[in-house]
Amino acid sequence: MPIRVLPPEVADKIAAGEVVERPASVVKELIENALDAGARTVRVEIREGGIRQIKVQDDGSGIPAAEVPLAVRRHATSKIATAEDLEAIRTLGFRGEALASIASVSLLTLITRHREEATGTRLVVEGGRVQHQERVGHPAGTTVIVEHLFFNTPARRKFLKTPRTEAGHIHRVVSHYALAYPEVRFTYISDGRVVFQTPGSGRLLDAVAVVMGKEMAAQMIPVGEVEMPWPEAPPNPRVWGYVGDPALHRANRQYITIFLNRRWIQDYKLSQAIVQAYHTFLPVGRYPVAVIHVGLDPRLVDVNVHPTKAEVRFRDPRAVFAAVQKAVRAALVQVHPVREPRAEVHWSQPPGWAERRQSLVEAGQGSQQELTLPVEEEPGPLPVSRDPHPETNPPLTSPSQPRGKLLPLLRVIGQVGATYIVAEGPDGLYLIDQHAAHERVLYEKLMAERARQGQVARQQLLTPVPITVDSELAGIVAEHAAALEASGFEIEVFGKDTYLIRAIPAVLSGQDPTRVVEEVLRGLAEEKDVTGDTLEERLITLICKRAAVKGGQVLSDAEMRALVRELEACETPHTCPHGRPTMLHITAQELAKLFGRL
């Protein structure tokens, strides 16, 4: 076949394939157009997952009647004018191909009225060809109706999933914009049912509550300055938003939503930064919930990487990564993460033991001036559950909980089931999991030791102990030899699948070296695919797990006291290195309530 220039219809269809992948991409482009037009209200209505109809209505500036035919032409846009504008894009769209692409693969109806014009225009385009144009009445703004998507590209249509799946994709897209633009009222209707409607109040948390549910919103921790107005793209990365309490975790990263300059982006590295900020807060293989905004000077980021603009390229990716991780971590460690129950009792000043005990005894008897939370006369839900958004006035705003003293002084009362330590604190009862607590203590000690000396002290064995492992574990020994050595193991090859253990980490001295090594290797094998921690951190976590006192071990009073003292000294005492909680807290109020005194 000779080479020839493709007719415009064919070229359009090819280009459309890049922009318009599925109904959700249509919705995305249309919402972006609405937002770029300055809309305060965006209404998205779909039928049958958007395959049959997508209707996006806004109250933006509208298109002047004279420019309407241009709107559906390729590379026609009002958003940029010169190549220099590409260097600092401040609008969501700029390529000038969205509407044209959509129009080329569907039956598109555009109804618009510019703010300063008296009458609106209705334009019908089928498969990229303008069918007719007429003047109509329409409120200021634009409505775009897209029907029979991909009617002229059967191949593409075949690849569409069920309406349900497509609706799910659209739901995600609308959610993202609702979270990115809390000052815009988003209404999302699917098959005649209102799925959600954001208040457009400008408060991110309101949008979070609508999109993710009130329950989830109640467990979100603010990161950075979450109040509007948000900063106008600063030269240094600014990070704000909400992250879930560590108790709130999910099986995958889908609940991590990141926006760059209010554009939803997919960036593995940044979501990894958030996951890493949760280091040791979450159980292995679980992911946090997060809605994080990053503000950055547009000149420091290239969004023109891919037509869907979901991928971006940072000029200094490490700075952005560090900023995100730091901000999220700071928010997490500030918050008192004892999760159950969430009622907070604040004392006007640190009371002495006598006062503390008195308060505990008197809790619920009406003499609670020391408590900042008012006590209701009649029994009712805990104060926290009455407030749908407790985190808008979160406990961390109270300066009485300085970092580093997260755990109050505890008095050990005893042990339950040889597994949990019962302790009394100034604000109620604490149940401490002895194994998890000891793991945390050892973990921080070992990490400190490693940071100081570059490695972990090891204890040599009197005679090397041979260990025969299966080929999987043998592979792990070979692969991670250096990390194992830095963590205090001395293991050398002694034939096929047989190794000699010469030394183990000093913290494990006295234990059966064979079992120690097997357990650590098996731990490494099981967690192989879970990234997030460095290998050595994982090794140290495994070593601590092995070295910590086990549940079922009877501890003496002195041992329990020592353990609790050491836990108090920990930086993050509330979770073990695997992210499980080390303690449960039942406040004085909760106790009083449970006994019907409140």
Added chain:
Amino acid sequence: MRVLCLQENLAKGLSVVNRAISSRTTLPILQNVLLRAEAPASLKLSATNLDIAINCWVAAQVEEEGATTVPARLVTDFVNTLPAGERLRMELNVRTQTLHVECDRTEANFRVIDASDFPVIPTGDGESTLTLPPATLRHMIQQVAFAASTDESRPTLTGVYVTTDEQRLVFVATDGYRLAYRATPVDNVPSDLAVIVPARSLNELARIAADADEEGDATVTVTEDRNQVVFRIPGKGTHDSRGAFQRAEIVSQLIDATYPNYKAIIPGKWDTRVVLNTQEFKQSIQRAYLFARESSNIVKLSVVPGDPGALHVHASSSDYGDHHAVLDAIVEGPELEIAFNGRYLLDVLQVLDSPQMVLEMTKPSRPGVIRPVGAGEDEFLYVLMPMNLR
């Protein structure tokens, strides 16, 4: 059964056998102590947790022989509150299955479980018997048993290897990181003695042996089927003694395993040898350990040859500070820097009673040996592996 005995003697006997009462058992009979009136003048008390059993004989006036069992905790607490010096009169009422106890103007009746329900406990009448002074036995246990492992996953190492070597009785224990060896010459050594006794049993034995009659002989007997060992301790109890027992026995299960070849572990040579004042070294390690325990127990030793030579003891913790001490020492061989687990050093220094001790080493990565100086015929040594930090 009808028997009379002094409150102090009975209280003593009960405190001895109580060590074998397990607080957690599902068998009610194991919570009981077996009382057996034996002619001519003994009351035998027995208790067992099936791992170990303890028999203890106290002086008594036996009017009628017989046996029964009573709850150990109850009868112990009861006897302990009775006035010292009083005589107790005990009589079993078979019909009501109660033990009637009278003392002064107090009377009590204890519900009993029949003696036939009590497990049979073997006594020390086996073949291979050897004798030694009770104090030596106690001393050997103290110097060795601490080095045994507490990790139940390696049962062999939780025991003390009791064996003979020429004309000596040898105790060895190791947990794979350090090893303690103690030998003492004995008469009439059975040539084939080689058993592993749980360290826990020996610790109980040492405790009981503290009250032994030092004039008498302790005996060690392995039962004929070779799965139990019986230690017999002579007591000071006579018919008019107060707070003493006549004799006591500990019967322990043996650990059925092959003990590792410990001889291969004991180093045959040294390059650097340090003679130290035991007390000075112990105190220095105690202080160093205060810091070391916060940082993996690392205690660093540096040997400086010279006249006089010196041993530097160093420990540090990033959170708490550091410790540095210099001890006078007689040093042979080149200088050396080595790190040991402070806990392992302290353990052995607690049981070394000679005024001087020797520390022998070759390399920072090879085991060190600690021996007392001038222990006579008794031989003690302690092998410990260093820690290393590269």
